[in-house]
Amino acid sequence: MNTTSEIFQFEKDFAGALYCIPMAVRRKLDLSGVKVSLKQWNHFALDEREQMVAQNCETSSEIDDYGRYVVAVIEKRTHQPAQLLERDDGSEWNDTQSVPQRVVDYSIECEVAPPTAAQWARLTPLQRFAIFKLTRPGHSNENFVPAMREFKLIQ
Structure with a gap:
């Protein structure tokens, strides 16, 4: 599997069987500008x-x-x-x-060292996306620290 289709260890419990939307798909949805709710996702075969x-x-x-492709699946499965x-160009x-x-701010809030510029640069685009996505305001983001560990940003 290529690195843009990877399912990370921190999401295996909930995404490994594809019951939830994995980060690899979330990134592609953001890039393509299509919103998929968990309810819609659960209608897909x-x-x-x-x-996806x-x-x-x-x-x-x-x-x-x-x-x-995603639009066609949504319309086929949900009839909506x-x-x-x-579209998110990924600039951030x-x-x-x-x-x-x-x-950086979220790392400090979680009492872990923020990634250094060198560490950040070594991450794959999907890893950077996951870390960034896991710092969304208003979300519990409980997988932020496990992701930081998995990507060897902290011990």
Whole structure:
């Protein structure tokens, strides 16, 4: 499996059987600008979920194809129109030059050392996305510290 389709250890309990939306899919959804609720996700067939994990979503055409695929699955399975969002270009989490301030602040709040710029730069885009996503305001983000450990950012 390539690193853009990886299911991390910290999410195996809930995403390994694809009952919940794994970070790999969340990243692709953000890139393609399609919102999928957990309720919608649970209407999808297992092979459709697996396709959403495995399908490439890196180039402009792959991102467009991914978005079209997800919209079609939503409409087929829920009989409702898909909700489209502004596409996330990844500028905050994809910048390898500096750790986003939100990650630094959340690390301090969790009483763990924030990633250094060198550590952040070594992470894969999916790992950076996961860490960034796990610092969302208003969410419990209980997997932030396990993700930091898994990615060897803390011990």
